Structure formats: structure tokens, C-alpha cells
Amino acid sequence: MSQLMQDLSAQLNNVNAVGQTYGAMVIKALLALVLMLLLAKWLGQLLSSFLVKLGLPERRAVFVVSGLHVLVLLFMGMMVLHLLGIDTQLMFRAVLVVLLFLVAVYIVLKPYIPQLPFVTGNTIMTGDNLGKVQSITFLHTRLKTFDGKTIIVPNHRILNEQVINYTTNPNRRVDLSLYIDYDQDTEKVRQVVSEILKSDERVLEKPVVRVVVSKLEPDYIKMQARFWVPRLKVLRSRWDFNEAIVKAFKAEGIKMASARLEIREKTGQQN
Numbered sequence: 001m002s003q004l005m006q007d008l009s010a011q012l013n014n015v016n017a018v019g020q021t022y023g024a025m026v027i028k029a030l031l032a033l034v035l036m037l038l039l040a041k042w043l044g045q046l047l048s049s050f051l052v053k054l055g056l057p058e059r060r061a062v063f064v065v066s067g068l069h070v071l072v073l074l075f076m077g078m079m080v081l082h083l084l085g086i087d088t089q090l091m092f093r094a095v096l097v098v099l100l101f102l103v104a105v106y107i108v109l110k111p112y113i114p115q116l117p118f119v120t121g122n123t124i125m126t127g128d129n130l131g132k133v134q135s136i137t138f139l140h141t142r143l144k145t146f147d148g149k150t151i152i153v154p155n156h157r158i159l160n161e162q163v164i165n166y167t168t169n170p171n172r173r174v175d176l177s178l179y180i181d182y183d184q185d186t187e188k189v190r191q192v193v194s195e196i197l198k199s200d201e202r203v204l205e206k207p208v209v210r211v212v213v214s215k216l217e218p219d220y221i222k223m224q225a226r227f228w229v230p231r232l233k234v235l236r237s238r239w240d241f242n243e244a245i246v247k248a249f250k251a252e253g254i255k256m257a258s259a260r261l262e263i264r265e266k267t268g269q270q271n
Contacts, residue, residue, distance in 0.1 A: 036076040044068070066138065071099065114159050116141070122167040126158050171204060172231045174238055176245070177214075178223040179257040186213055186221060192248050193225050202237050204228040220257030 044065045074095050118124050122133050124143070129151050131143035141158060143151040166172070180189055190211040197209045207228055215222040229237045249256065 036072075043072075067102075071095075116155065116158060117163050118165050118167070122165055124166065125164040126153060127161050129153060166231065170231060171228050172234045173207075173226060173228050174234055174241075176225040176238070176241060178225065178245070180221045180223055181255055181257050182221060184221075184254055186223065188252065189223060189249075189254055192252055192254065193223075193245060196241065196244050196248060197225065197227050200237070200241075202229045202233050204230075 047065055047068070078095075116136065118133055120133050120136060123131070124133060126143075129143055129145070131145040131149075131151060134142040134144050134150070136142075136155075138155075140155055141153050143153060145151060176193075178189065178193070180186065193211045194209055197203050197211075203209060204227070209225070209227045211223060211225045213221060214224040225241075248254075
């Protein structure tokens with residue numbers, strides 16, 4: 001029992017001696033590591049916002065910041081090891097060689113790296129998802145739909161699907177479909193709808209407003225009004241013009257085609 005106590009006391013003395021020798025050094029290294037990690041995170045967010053404001057696509061900005069973040073972490077690791085008294089010259093040379101190799105590979109492969117055809121703030125449709133791009137990371141894109149949903153779409157899926165970007169052009173064409181009975185005057189319909197559209201300041205003068213007979217069905221005539229408006233006013237203008245056309249048709253006595261169900265009775269002799 002006495003021998004066990006002596007061995008335990010000797011171990012404690014060794015630990016105490018190591019702590020006195022390296023304790024302050026380890027504490028300094030840990031504090032430096034924590035401070036550097038916080039600083040790297042803050043600088044990464046600042047740099048990412050700065051690159052996006054300069055016009056760099058957000059996905060590429062995230063890629064650049066991620067690469068720089070890894071380099072900063074390596075630099076921090078070498079500083080901590082240096083504080084612990086470890087020689088880091090060989091490690092620094094190895095990191096430098098790897099860095100130069102990665103830069104060379106990126107320069108060679110850059111033309112072949114696929115780019116997403118949108119940036120943050122664009123309104124897009126990919127697959128069945130329609131929404132406004134909130135953020136883009138290296139792995140996924142976050143969309144906010146117009147009914148308040150948040151959709152996370154993997155970037156590899158977006159690159160393999162058709163993407164419609166509604167923000168690329170400042171103006172959009174709006175198509176309104178009108179279903180008219182055959183006994184109605186199509187020229188009168190054209191005149192009434194054209195006056196409504198041309199009198200509204202949201203409708204652009206060019207391309208010109210067109211109201212045409214687009215299709216002849218057995219039970220009705222399908223007419224279509226086509227006009228251009230600023231893209232931010234598409235939805236509101238569609239609602240307003242639908243309401244205005246209904247009121248104008250009632251005032252002018254123009255009747256829209258009604259839904260019809262045709263039932264045929266087949267008679268014949270039974271044996």
C-alpha cells in the first residue's frame with residue numbers, strides 16, 4: 001500500500017512538473033486558436049458580402065471564401081504549433097506546395113466548372129419549384145415561394161433540370177385568354193379590350209398590344225390579348241385587367257362562352 005501511494009505521488013509530481021513547464025504555453029495556444037477561429041468566421045462573412053457586391057456570383061464567392069477559410073485554419077494551426085515550440089517550417093513548405101498545386105488545378109478546370117444561371121434575389125422556376133432565391137451555397141440553393149414556403153434545392157439537381165429565370169429581362173409579356181360565343185362580334189371585343197389595355201400606363205407601347213383570334217373551338221371562339229408590362233407588375237396587372245374586362249363586357253353586352261355538356265342518346269333495335 002505504501003509503495004502504491006509513493007507511485008501515485010510520483011505521477012502527480014510529474015504531471016505538476018509538466019503543467020508548470022507547458023501549462024502557460026498551452027493556455028496561450030488555446031486562447032490564440034479560439035480568437036483566430038472567431039476572427040476567421042467574421043472575416044469570411046465580410047469577404048463574402050464584399051465579393052457579392054462586386055458582382056461575383058454568390059456560389060463562386062462561397063467557394064473562394066471556403067478556400068481562404070481552409071488556408072487561414074492551416075495558418076492558425078501552424079501558429080499554435082509554433083507557440084507550443086514545434087518547428088513548422090517543413091509544414092509551411094508543404095502547405096505552400098499544395099496551395100500552388102490547387103491554384104493551378106483551379107485555373108485549368110475553371111472553364112469547365114458549371115455555373116448556376118441566377119444570383120441571389122432572382123425569381124426562378126426549377127422543376128416544379130417557383131420562388132425567389134434567398135441564398136446560394138456550394139451545395140444547395142434556398143428558395144422562398146410566394147406562399148411563404150422555404151425550399152432547399154441541391155445544386156446538382158438544378159444543373160440537371162431546366163431553369164426559368166424571370167428576372168433576367170426587365171419586361172414580361174402577359175397573355176389573357178377570352179372565350180367568346182360565335183354569335184358575338186369579335187371586332188367589338190378587340191376594340192373594347194384594346195382600349196382598356198392601351199389606356200393603362202403600365203402597358204408598354206412597344207411591343208404593341210395585340211388582340212387576336214387564336215383558336216376556333218366547336219362551342220366557342222378563343223381570343224387572346226397579348227401585351228407587355230414591367231416584370232414587377234405582371235401579377236397585379238393580370239388581376240386588374242381581368243376585372244376591368246369583365247366589367248366592360250357587361251356594360252357593352254358582350255357575352256362570354258358558357259361551359260356546355262353535350263349528351264347524345266343512341267337508339268337502335270334490340271333483338
